[in-house]
Amino acid sequence: MKQNVFRLTVDPQNHGERLDRFLAGAMNxxxxxxxxxxxDIGGVHLDGRRQRRCGQVLNAGSAIEVFLDDGGEPFVLDESLVLFRDGYLIAINKPAGVATQPTPARYKGTLYEALLNYLSNPNRPLDKPGLGMVQRLDRDTSGLLxxxxxxxxxxxxxxxxxEGQVxxxxxAMVRGGLAEPVGEFRSTIARKHSSNLMTSVARGGKLAITRYRVLASWGDADLVAVEIPTGRSHQIRLHFSEAGHPLLGDARYGGPSSWRDAPVPRQMLHAWQMQLRHPVTQRVLTLTAPLPEDLERLLRRYPCNGGPLPIELGM
Known part of the structure; x- marks a missing residue:
């Protein structure tokens, strides 16, 4: 994917002007x-930071960058991926390979852009539209958002x-041989700037807690249900890797790229269930994202002891 970048500087005569009005006048x-x-989809940076407020008032001398994707297909949100929706929130089953949010290098094809397009459909009217991101998933992690x-x-x-109330x-499918069928990993973690990977550190990190239960074991691989009271970047991938049981397909954290004779091109991690309180009605919502095709295909190809898919055991 190629990308055009327009770089502009706010002149003194444009001081105090709205961002959208300034750009409409400056970009023929x-x-x-x-x-x-x-x-809206994150393609504009003001003084080095993404700016999503169309009405942001500009200061003379501010630097603006406008990122425009050149080619590539947008991701279209299929109705079947919408797990729940009312006038206040929407729950999506994100496919693997789709980025959640725009970045300076990419905004076309993100889930955020697809949701904006989906919600702008006149057949799905909103009382007071306002798409807000409250969580994220890695690009190659599937499941509930x-x-x-x-x-x-x-x-x-x-x-x-x-506040950890969700x-x-x-x-997750991990390298097999976990010593205990139920366990917990706990460490303070931080990002290594040299590699952009997370690591456990003695000082300066944030507490990450990962609890797991083995649902099925094949000897060389385990299917685990994981619960995270904390929401740190890559914490599941990091904790299992540091324990010697990296996720299948997670090359960045030492996971194998295949299992038996089946290729595993992405980390086998799926955001499966979520329980939260509705922010307006206060009703408790329990949401579940169906298995992604690639994980279900693995489980059907290699049934554990010839039994059914072992995903209803929970925590």
Whole structure:
């Protein structure tokens, strides 16, 4: 994918102008509506930081970068991937290989862009549209993601996640031989700037707790249900790797690229279940994302002791 980058500087005569109005005037061939869409999906940076407020007031001398994807297909959100939706929040079963949020290098094809397009459909009217991100999944992790779609929902949802009030369960296939069928990993973790990977550290990190239960074992691989009271980046991948049981397909953390004679091109990690309180009605919601095709195919190809898919045991 190629990308065009437009770099602009705010002149003194444009001091105090709105971001969308300034860009519509400065970029020939783009309407104000098109500019607002580019801002919405994360394609505009102001002074080095992504800016999603169309009405942001500009200061003279500020630097603006506008990232435009050149080619590539957008990700279209199929109705079958919507697990729950009301006027306040939406739950999506994210496929592996789809980035959750825009980055400076990519915004076309992200789930965030697909949701904006999905929610702008006149057949799905919103009372007060306002897409808000409250959690993330790695690009190659599949499964359950929740977004707020109303301003009243965003703050309460964000607090639930920040305060550890949301129960999050995952399914993972890891290198086999876990010593205990039920266990917990606990460490403080931080990012290594040299490799951009997470690692456990003695000082300066954030506490990460990963609890697991083995659901099925093949000897050379284990299927585990995982619960994380904390929500640190890569914590599941890191903790199992450091324990000597990296996720199948997780090359970045030492996982094998195949299992028996089956290729495993991405980490076998699926955000499976979530329990949270509805941010407006206060009703407890229990959401489940069906197994992704690649994980289900592995489990069917190599049934554990000839039995059914071992995914209903829970924690």
């Amino acid at each position: 061939g783009f309407s104000r509506g098109q500019i607002r869409r580019i801002i 929740v977004f707020s779609i109303h301003p009243k929902a965003h703050g309460p949802l964000t607090r639930q996640f920040a 129960t999050k369960r995952y399914l």
